[in-house]
Every structure is written in structure tokens, then in C-alpha cells.
Amino acid sequence: MVASQGFTVDLSKPLVFQVGHLGEKYQEWVxxxxxxxxxxxFFQSDFWEFLTLTKWWAIPxxxxxxxxxxxxxxxxxxHAFKEILLMVxxxxxxxxxxxxxxxxxxxxxxxxxxxxxxxxxxxHGCHHKHPMDGLRLVFPPAATAVLLIPxxxxxxxxxxxxxxxxLFGGGLLGYVIYDVTHYYLxxxxxxxxxxxxxxxxxxxxxxxxxxxxxxxxxxxxxxIFGTLPQTKSAAKKR
Numbered sequence: 001m002v003a004s005q006g007f008t009v010d011l012s013k014p015l016v017f018q019v020g021h022l023g024e025k026y027q028e029w030v031x032x033x034x035x036x037x038x039x040x041x042f043f044q045s046d047f048w049e050f051l052t053l054t055k056w057w058a059i060p061x062x063x064x065x066x067x068x069x070x071x072x073x074x075x076x077x078x079h080a081f082k083e084i085l086l087m088v089x090x091x092x093x094x095x096x097x098x099x100x101x102x103x104x105x106x107x108x109x110x111x112x113x114x115x116x117x118x119x120x121x122x123x124h125g126c127h128h129k130h131p132m133d134g135l136r137l138v139f140p141p142a143a144t145a146v147l148l149i150p151x152x153x154x155x156x157x158x159x160x161x162x163x164x165x166x167l168f169g170g171g172l173l174g175y176v177i178y179d180v181t182h183y184y185l186x187x188x189x190x191x192x193x194x195x196x197x198x199x200x201x202x203x204x205x206x207x208x209x210x211x212x213x214x215x216x217x218x219x220x221x222x223x224i225f226g227t228l229p230q231t232k233s234a235a236k237k238r
Contacts, residue, residue: 014049016042019121020114027110030125031210039133042126051142053135056183062141063176070169077162084166091170092177099178100221104214131206137186138179148172174217181217204229 007021009029022029043049074084107124111117121129126136155168185203190196198218205213212229215222222228 011040014041014044015126016118016122019125020116020118022117023114024112026112026117026120026125030121030129032129033131033206034129035132036130037132037134039126039130039136042122051140054138054140055135056138056180058141059138059179060176063144063172067169067173067176070165070172072165074162074164074166074169077165079162079166087163087166088170088173091167091172092174094167095171095174095178096215096217097221098171099174099216100214100225103216104225104227108211108214128206128210132186134183134187137183144175178217185216 007023009015009018009022011034019026019030041049042052071084071088074087079087103124109120111120117125126133130136151171152164152168155171156164159167181198182202184190184195185199188195188199190199201213201219202216209229212227213219213222214227219228
């Protein structure tokens, strides 16, 4: 059990409807990680609990066929291979900016009300509290499917009919890369220098400086927007 501001969080019971009672102490509580492969129970209901659990491989299995279908639609409408590559690459780039923006401005919003804390815990707080929970590292496909409907309509509004599918497919591919990479950074054992550094960079966000380093698949937007965490050597020089 964890006590805060007169309220005790019982880790042996479903957490979602408990954490809201922490009030202003929620932010402190949620950023004190519990490193355990087994995650907590969220809901008393088995049905709602099931919807929060997702194997990492479900993401590419479900969404890569949608990516391929989307891109093929633009091919079918007459776009050349180079044009398709540019559209897909642009979609991935836009996703990377969205990944950074959501993580920085939504996932790390500070809450203190009952429902604010509850929604934040469901959205991202649970990941910071239990960063090694392997069944809640990727976004549930049912929720993704719902969000893809307005996203498709936004792309359709801003792009031409023939470029919309490839741009959408590129963005969705960026999302798949993000979710699979995120899982790997927590549970994989990188052997290459690039992936070792990326894992170190992300775990630094979890365990050392949680208000910096919002990029998952790269540090590009952290560098551009000034949220790149200092290295220990740079900090010592100052």
C-alpha cells in the first residue's frame, strides 16, 4: 500500500478508480516508478481489464496490412514510386512531430482533480508508474481504430484525393514504428550503438529527467524545441 495526502493506494486492488483520490500528490506518486514485469490490475471488470492489455506483436499484425492497403490506393491512382516514397516519408515525419507533441503536452500534463488524475493515469501515468508492464506498453488497437477515423478525415481535408491514402499510410507506419520501438526500448537488449543510445535516452526520461527527452523513436524534435536533457558530463562542466 502507498499512502498520500491521507489516502492510501492499495496496489493489490484495481488502481484506475483509486488514483484520482491522490489529488495534488498524484504527480509525485505517479513519477515514482515501480520496476516490475507484472503490471497492476486496472479494473474490477474482466472485460474492461482485457481491453487494456495488448501484446506488442498485435500492432504490426493489425496495422501493417492497413498501411500497405493505404499506400497501394495512391499507387493505383497513378502516383510514381518516387512520389509515393516522398508521401510516406512525409507522413512518418508528421507522425514523429505528433509523437513528440502528444508526449510533451498531453501525456505530461499536470493534473490534481479526481477525474484529471484518473484520465492521466489511463493515458500515460500508468506507464510511468509501471514502466516495465509489457502488456500496456503499446496502444490498444480498439482505441487506435477509433482515433484513426478523425485522423483520416483531417488528412483528407488537407490533402488531395490521390495523396491522402499514402500520407495516411505513412503516418500510420510511423505510429507502428513508434509503438514497436517503444516496446523494444523497454524489453529488448540492443547490441548496436544506435539502439543502445536510444534505449539509454528513453530510460533516462523514465528514471532521471522526466520533464525532458520526449522523443521515442529519435531525439530530433527534442533538439529542435530545446527539451534535450543534459548529459552528466555537460552538467558537471556548468
